[in-house]
Amino acid sequence: MEAVVSLLSILQGKRLFVGLEDRVLWNASKNEIFFVKSLYNTLDSSGSVPFPxxxxxxxxxxxxxxxxxxxxxxxxxxxxxxxxxxxxxxxxxxxxxxxxxxxxxxxxxxxxxxxxxxxxxxxxxxxxxxxxxxxxxxxxxxxxxxxxxxxxxxxxxxxxxxxxxxxxxxxxxxxxxxxxxxxxxxxxxxxxxxxxxxxxxxxxxxxxxxxxxxxxxx
Ligand SMILES: [Zn+2]
Structure with a gap:
């Protein structure tokens, strides 16, 4: 039940465009295209220790x-x-x-x-x-x-x-x-x-x- 509630809260406010094909988007880049650098930045900012x-x-x-x-x-x-x-x-x-x-x-x-x-x-x-x-x-x-x-x-x-x-x-x-x-x-x-x-x-x-x-x- 909790999972359904959280799914609904994610979907809330989203609009569906009926005529458009489904496609995969990469949220960590501004232009939604995958770059290794954006993956590195995502991993690097997730609580890693500061390093000189x-x-x-x-x-x-x-x-x-x-x-x-x-x-x-x-x-x-x-x-x-x-x-x-x-x-x-x-x-x-x-x-x-x-x-x-x-x-x-x-x-x-x-x-x-x-x-x-x-x-x-x-x-x-x-x-x-x-x-x-x-x-x-x-x-x-x-x-x-x-x-x-x-x-x-x-x-x-x-x-x-x-x-x-x-x-x-x-x-x-x-x-x-x-x-x-x-x-x-x-x-x-x-x-x-x-x-x-x-x-x-x-x-x-x-x-x-x-x-x-x-x-x-x-
Ligand atoms: Zn010594």
Whole structure:
């Protein structure tokens, strides 16, 4: 009975055109023609979690770095907590600070060694910001409005460059038995963001020294 009532309420107010053929219409598009994009928008707006896709799929960073940030945002990088969940038996300790357990949010956001780089980013750009708890919230909150327009692309590439630099350093320690080097961490970060920015800045700062000066100029 309920179904009949709801059918009648849908039909109420509709007019039937006797002379017209029946045809299938796609309500999710304005012109009632099916497009994959309209289907995607329908699925995407149905209560899905917000995701920082715009900053992750940036033309200013290499695709492999975007993929790493994508995995990190979903908590799928194989940090020690993830290996334990998959049945590995190990004593979980962060390879960088040797103090806290290693999770993706710890190693990329909260680890004191990663914080050295975050502080470097904020001081280079002259920005004050309190980092959120997770990788995803950090990227979601990483607003271009924090800096002026000309430095916007570099600013948006900064967290991805930082993630990649920290992860590569971590892997050097784990797989190549190297000791942590804060100086190498800082150098790698600045070199990465410089070389990636160069490709999307149309000839602006041409040397590393000019680049660092340029970052500090608002
Ligand atoms: Zn740590």
């Amino acid at each position: 896709w715009r900053i992750i799929w940036s033309p200013c960073v290499p695709t492999k770095v975007g993929f790493f940030a994508w995995e990190a945002s979903w908590g799928k990088v194989l940090t020690q907590d993830q290996l334990k969940r998959r049945g590995w038996i190990l004593a979980n300790r962060c390879f960088l600070c040797c103090d806290e357990e290693e999770t993706i949010n710890h190693i990329l956001i909260h680890c004191p060694k990663a914080r050295v780089l975050w502080n470097l980013v904020f001081s280079l750009f002259g920005v004050n910001w309190v980092l959120p708890l997770t990788v995803r919230d950090t990227l979601l909150g990483w607003s271009a409005s924090f800096v002026d327009k000309k430095r916007g692309k570099t600013w948006r590439a900064a967290p991805l460059s930082l993630f990649w630099t920290v992860w590569k350093e971590r892997n050097r320690i784990v797989f190549d038995n190297e000791a942590l080097s804060i100086q190498r961490l800082k150098n790698s970060f600045v070199c990465n963001i410089f070389s990636w920015s160069k490709s999307c800045l149309d000839g602006e700062p041409c040397s590393l020294i000019n680049f660092v000066d340029w970052l500090g100029s608002s």
